[in-house]
Amino acid sequence: MEGSQETQGQQTMNVKVKNQVEVQIGLVGDAQVGKTSLMVKYVQNVFDEEYTQTLGVNFLKRKVSIRSTDIVFSIMDLGGQREFINMLPIASLGSSAMVFLFDLTRPDTLTSVKEWYRQAHGLNETAVPLLVGTKYDLFVDLDPAYQEQLSRTSMEYAQVMDAPLVFCSTAKSINVQKIFKIALAKIFHLTLTLPEINEIGDPLLIYSTLGNKRSRRAARG
Numbered sequence: 001m002e003g004s005q006e007t008q009g010q011q012t013m014n015v016k017v018k019n020q021v022e023v024q025i026g027l028v029g030d031a032q033v034g035k036t037s038l039m040v041k042y043v044q045n046v047f048d049e050e051y052t053q054t055l056g057v058n059f060l061k062r063k064v065s066i067r068s069t070d071i072v073f074s075i076m077d078l079g080g081q082r083e084f085i086n087m088l089p090i091a092s093l094g095s096s097a098m099v100f101l102f103d104l105t106r107p108d109t110l111t112s113v114k115e116w117y118r119q120a121h122g123l124n125e126t127a128v129p130l131l132v133g134t135k136y137d138l139f140v141d142l143d144p145a146y147q148e149q150l151s152r153t154s155m156e157y158a159q160v161m162d163a164p165l166v167f168c169s170t171a172k173s174i175n176v177q178k179i180f181k182i183a184l185a186k187i188f189h190l191t192l193t194l195p196e197i198n199e200i201g202d203p204l205l206i207y208s209t210l211g212n213k214r215s216r217r218a219a220r221g
């Protein structure tokens with residue numbers, strides 16, 4: 001009897017007093033822009049060159065600790081083929097941030113962000129939007145005039161959406177972790193000390209002047 005009480009006492013002492021917060025993040029954008037690759041890289045740190053189409057919605061979880069709080073990211077990855085648009089509510093309802101991805105080597109995928117944003121924002125107005133250009137490793141080898149044009153257009157989209165803008169490469173591990181850091185900072189109104197990258201031709205990382213109107217609205221209730 002005594003022994004079992006001691007064991008119980010020990011178990012109670014071992015229970016960590018740590019807050020746990022679950023944060024759902026939705027990834028949307030055209031087929032093959034690199035949504036699944038980004039999620040798998042962020043959660044499992046692996047990159048696969050081979051394409052496997054996502055059928056419906058995929059999801060993975062990753063826990064990160066900030067001070068005394070565990071944040072559990074629940075990442076919802078929606079297949080980009082038009083036929084899966086009816087599953088958009090699974091990726092957007094309940095998400096605190098929505099990441100709109102486009103392929104930096106395919107400008108039409110940026111144009112499509114308008115429609116993804118319209119639909120996702122219609123379902124969930126309070127989610128923080130992020131605009132992410134993928135495959136920076138391929139983009140950087142393209143014609144400088146093209147790079148400049150696309151960078152400027154991306155900045156305009158980011159302004160209109162009031163969304164932080166990140167160019168990333170999952171293949172070369174550029175700005176992958178930072179996307180999720182920025183999402184978290186915007187959701188919880190935290191101050192970030194990441195240096196911004198504003199130079200055309202570089203992997204852009206612009207967040208301080210974007211995504212704040214929404215937080216102000218949320219803060220006011």
Ligand SMILES: Nc1nc2c(ncn2[C@@H]2O[C@H](COP(=O)(O)OP(=O)(O)OP(=O)(O)O)[C@@H](O)[C@H]2O)c(=O)[nH]1
Nearest residue numbers: 031032033034035036037049051054080169170171
């Ligand atoms: N070079 C390069 N290729 C990438 C990068 N990210 C993804 N890819 C490739 O792009 C292809 C499509 O990637 P996925 O992650 O499957 O794209 P998706 O957006 O999930 O596509 P759907 O599931 O059809 O919506 C794959 O062959 C990836 O290996 C990147 O940063 N650089």
Ligand SMILES: [Mg+2]
Nearest residue numbers: 035036053054
């Ligand atoms: Mg996919």
